[in-house]
Amino acid sequence: MIPQNFEYSAPTSLKEALALIAKGDAKVLAGGMSLIPLMKLRLAAPEHVVDLSRIADLKSVHEDGKGEFPGGALHLGALATHFEIESSALVRSKCPLLAEVASNIGDVQVRNVGTIGGSTAHADPAADYPAGLMALEAKVHLTTAKGERTLPIDQFIVDALSTALKPNELVREIIVPVETRGTGFSYQKLAQPASGFAVVGVAARVRKSAGKVTFVRVGVTGLAGKAFRATRVEKLLEGTSGSAADIQKAAAQAAEGVDANTDLHASADYRRQMTKVFTARALTQALSRAD
Amino acid sequence: MTRKITLKINGKSYSHEVEPRLLLIHYLREVVGFTGPHIGCETSICGACTVELDGKAVKSCTMFAVQADGRNVTTIEGLATDGRLHPMQEAFWNEHALQCGFCTPGMIMTSKELLERSPHPTDDEIRHGLEGNLCRCTGYQHIVNAVRAAAAKAGA
Incomplete structure (x- = not known):
C-alpha cells in the first residue's frame, strides 16, 4: 500500500497553485480522501501532486x-x-x-x-x-x-x-x-455498510402552500454513473396534496429511463427498487418538515 | 526526491527528510517510533491508525507525512500526563472496553474528540461518532459504556 513516488508542492496562494497546475501532469490534492486511496492502490500515479490545503x-x-x-x-x-x-x-x-x-x-x-x-x-x-x-x-x-x-x-x-x-x-x-423559508428537506441513503458510500442516496426539497405541494426537487446518487435530478418525480408530485399515495405514485418513477449500475454491492434491479423506496422516504420526511 | 518536514508530535518538535509518498502512519511508527497508532486495514476504513492533527481525529494511513508539516500531531502516547491516564483511557480500562486492544488507540482518539465536540452524547450519537473505528472482538457495547462513563465523570 505504498504509492509511487511523486514530486510534491504545497503552494500558499491560489495564483501559485494555478501556475503549478498550468504546467500539466499535476494532480490536485485537497483532503485526499479519494486521491490517496487511489494512489495507495496505484490506480493513480501522478508525477506531481499539488496540495491546496495551505491556501x-x-x-x-x-x-x-x-x-x-x-x-x-x-x-x-x-x-x-x-x-x-x-x-x-x-x-x-x-x-x-x-x-x-x-x-x-x-x-x-x-x-x-x-x-x-x-x-x-x-x-x-x-x-x-x-x-x-x-x-x-x-x-x-x-x-x-x-x-x-x-x-x-x-x-x-x-x-x-x-x-x-x-x-x-x-x-x-x-x-x-439560500433556502426559502418553509422548505422541507431530507437526505436518505442506503449505505454500503463497510465504506458508508451510497448504494443509492436521495435528496429532496419541497414547499407547500394552501394544502398543495408547490415545489419539488429530487437528486439521486448511486443509481447511475452520474447523479441526476429525478424530474419525472418532481412533476408528478407538484400540484398534489402530498398524500402517502401521491408520494408512492411519484417515487415509483424515480428510476425510470435510467441506465442503472450493477456492482458487487447491488444489481441494477435492486438499485432501481431501492431508489424508489428511498425517494419515497426522502419525500415523506421533506414534506413533514415543510410548512 | 525528499522534503524536510518539521512538526510537533505529542508536544515535542521533530524534523526529518522524508519522501512525499511516506504515509503519516509509517512516519509515526517507523521514523519517529510512536507505535501506538496501529496499521489495521490500510484502506481508510478501520480507524486503528487514528491520531489527532491540529485537534481533529484523522486516519493517518490516508495522509502523507508532508501534509502534517508545521502541524501538531497527538498520538495515544501523548494523552497521559505525569503518569496519569487521560480520563478516556481510564474509562476504557474501568469499563473493560477492550479485548485484544488492537483498535483501542484509535477508539480512544476518536472518543476523545467526540466528547470534546459533544460533552453529553446519547448512545446513538456515540455509535454514530465511532462509525470510523472497527472492533473485531465484538466489544462495541463496552466501548459505548466507556464513552458514556467518561462523559458522566467529566460532567460530575
Whole structure:
C-alpha cells in the first residue's frame, strides 16, 4: 500500500497553485480522501501532486445576498471540509439540506479531512454530495490563471469520475441557494455498510402552500454513473396534496429511463427498487418538515 | 526526491527528510517510533491508525507525512500526563472496553474528540461518532459504556 513516488508542492496562494497546475501532469490534492486511496492502490500515479490545503482563500464559507441565486447564495470554498459544512451554523440555518448530506458522508475522521471541492471534482458515482447538489441546483465556480467560469452542477459532472474540469482549472467554490423559508428537506441513503458510500442516496426539497405541494426537487446518487435530478418525480408530485399515495405514485418513477449500475454491492434491479423506496422516504420526511 | 518536514508530535518538535509518498502512519511508527497508532486495514476504513492533527481525529494511513508539516500531531502516547491516564483511557480500562486492544488507540482518539465536540452524547450519537473505528472482538457495547462513563465523570 505504498504509492509511487511523486514530486510534491504545497503552494500558499491560489495564483501559485494555478501556475503549478498550468504546467500539466499535476494532480490536485485537497483532503485526499479519494486521491490517496487511489494512489495507495496505484490506480493513480501522478508525477506531481499539488496540495491546496495551505491556501487560506479556498476555505471561506460565506453568504452573498445577491448574485447566483435570486434569494441569495452560500459560497462554500473548495477546501471547506464535510465537518465544517455539517457543523456550520450558517449552512445549517441557510442550507440545511447540504449540512444533512455532509453529516452522512463516510465517518468523522473522513469528514474532518475530506472537502466539498475535492469530492465534487472526483465525481464518484456513489458520493453523497451530488444528490444534494442536484436537488439544490448548485453551481460550481471554476478558475484558471486566465479566467473564471461557473457551471451548473448538472453540466459540471459529466459521468462517473469525469467532470468538465480542464487540466489547468481548479474548483474554487460550490455555490448553493439560500433556502426559502418553509422548505422541507431530507437526505436518505442506503449505505454500503463497510465504506458508508451510497448504494443509492436521495435528496429532496419541497414547499407547500394552501394544502398543495408547490415545489419539488429530487437528486439521486448511486443509481447511475452520474447523479441526476429525478424530474419525472418532481412533476408528478407538484400540484398534489402530498398524500402517502401521491408520494408512492411519484417515487415509483424515480428510476425510470435510467441506465442503472450493477456492482458487487447491488444489481441494477435492486438499485432501481431501492431508489424508489428511498425517494419515497426522502419525500415523506421533506414534506413533514415543510410548512 | 525528499522534503524536510518539521512538526510537533505529542508536544515535542521533530524534523526529518522524508519522501512525499511516506504515509503519516509509517512516519509515526517507523521514523519517529510512536507505535501506538496501529496499521489495521490500510484502506481508510478501520480507524486503528487514528491520531489527532491540529485537534481533529484523522486516519493517518490516508495522509502523507508532508501534509502534517508545521502541524501538531497527538498520538495515544501523548494523552497521559505525569503518569496519569487521560480520563478516556481510564474509562476504557474501568469499563473493560477492550479485548485484544488492537483498535483501542484509535477508539480512544476518536472518543476523545467526540466528547470534546459533544460533552453529553446519547448512545446513538456515540455509535454514530465511532462509525470510523472497527472492533473485531465484538466489544462495541463496552466501548459505548466507556464513552458514556467518561462523559458522566467529566460532567460530575
